[in-house]
Amino acid sequence: MTDYQTIKVERRDRVAIVTLNRPEALNALNLTVMQETVAATTELDRDPSVGAIVITGSAKAFAAGADIKEMAPKSYMDVYLDDWFAAWDRLAQLRTPTIAAVSGYALGGGCELAMICDILIASDTAKFGQPEIKLGVIPGIGGSQRLTRAVGKAKAMDLCLTGRNMDAAEAERAGLVSRVVAADQLLDTAIEVAQTVAGMSLPIAMMAKEAVGRAFETTLAEGIRFERRLFHSTFATDDQKEGMAAFVEKRPATFTHR
Ligand code: CO8
Numbered sequence: 001m002t003d004y005q006t007i008k009v010e011r012r013d014r015v016a017i018v019t020l021n022r023p024e025a026l027n028a029l030n031l032t033v034m035q036e037t038v039a040a041t042t043e044l045d046r047d048p049s050v051g052a053i054v055i056t057g058s059a060k061a062f063a064a065g066a067d068i069k070e071m072a073p074k075s076y077m078d079v080y081l082d083d084w085f086a087a088w089d090r091l092a093q094l095r096t097p098t099i100a101a102v103s104g105y106a107l108g109g110g111c112e113l114a115m116i117c118d119i120l121i122a123s124d125t126a127k128f129g130q131p132e133i134k135l136g137v138i139p140g141i142g143g144s145q146r147l148t149r150a151v152g153k154a155k156a157m158d159l160c161l162t163g164r165n166m167d168a169a170e171a172e173r174a175g176l177v178s179r180v181v182a183a184d185q186l187l188d189t190a191i192e193v194a195q196t197v198a199g200m201s202l203p204i205a206m207m208a209k210e211a212v213g214r215a216f217e218t219t220l221a222e223g224i225r226f227e228r229r230l231f232h233s234t235f236a237t238d239d240q241k242e243g244m245a246a247f248v249e250k251r252p253a254t255f256t257h258r
Helices: 031-045 076-081 086-092 109-116 131-135 143-151 153-162 168-174 183-198 202-214 220-234 238-248
Strands: 007-012 015-020 052-056 061-063 098-102 105-107 119-123 127-129 165-167 179-181
Touching (some): 007 031, 015 183, 052 183, 061 098, 061 109, 098 109, 105 109, 109 127, 109 143, 119 168, 119 183, 143 153, 165 168, 168 179, 179 183, 202 220, 202 238
Parallel strands (some): 015 052, 052 098, 061 105, 098 119
Antiparallel strands (some): 007 015, 127 165
C-alpha cells in the first residue's frame, strides 16, 4: 500500500480505514492531507474488494479545520485560480459507502469532511462547528449547504453566524450524526458498522447510497422515479437472486458483489 505523510491507510477484510495523521496541527487539512486523502480514497473506491471506507482522526481531533497557517497569506487570485478546496468534492463522488468516525474537534473543514461521508458516528467527546466567520471567511467545503440540509436552517444559521460549537448530544438531537458512542468504543463501532455495510452486496450498497444522495439533489417525484428505476435494476443482479433465495431457504446470504 502507498506510503503517505499525513494519513494512514489500513485494511480489515473488506473495510478500509483512513486515519488523518497530523497530530501536531490537530489534523488541520492542508494541501497534502487533501491530496493524500483524495488519492487514497479514490484508489480504494476503484478496488471491488473494499466494501466500506472509514475516515477517522485522533481522540483529540477528527480535524480542526482547513490549515489556517497555510491559508492565511493567500490572495484572492491564489485561491480562485487553484480552485482552493475543490478537490475535496472528489470525496462526495466516491461510490463506496464512507463512514466518518469523529472524536474531539470536527471544526470548519473537519466538520465539512465528516458531513461529506455517508454515515457519521461520533464519540461523546465530539465537537462540531463552522467557526470560519471568526476568521473572516465562510465555510468553503460545503458546510453552509450540507449542514443546512442535515440540521435545518435554525441550527445552521446559529452555527455559521456565531461560530459556536455543538457537542455530540446536540449533534445527535439535531440529526447531524446517526450514533453517539463512548470515546473508547468509537473506532470499533465504526468498523463494525463498516463491516455490516461491506457484508452487503457492493453494487446494491452503491445504489442505495446513490438513491439516498439523490434526495438532496432533486424533487420528491423525480427522486422517487429515480429510486424506482434503480430498484428495478437490482433485479438484474446475481445478489438480488441470492439475497431472496437465502431468505426463502432460511440461510445467510453469500453475496458475490455481481
Ligand atoms: N490550522 C492550522 N493549525 C491549527 C489549526 C488549523 N485549523 N487548528 C489547530 N492548529 C494547530 C495550532 O496552531 C497549534 O499549533 P502550535 O502548537 O504550532 O501552535 C496546534 O494545532 C494545537 O492547537 P491549539 O494549541 O490551538 O490546541 P487547543 O487544544 O488549545 O485548541 C482548538 C483546539 C479549539 C481546536 C483550536 O486549535 C482552534 O480553534 N483551531 C482552529 C479551528 C478553526 O477555526 N477551524 C476552521 C478553520 S477554517 C476552515 O476550515 C474552512 C475555511 C474555508 C475558507 C474557504 C477559502 C477558499
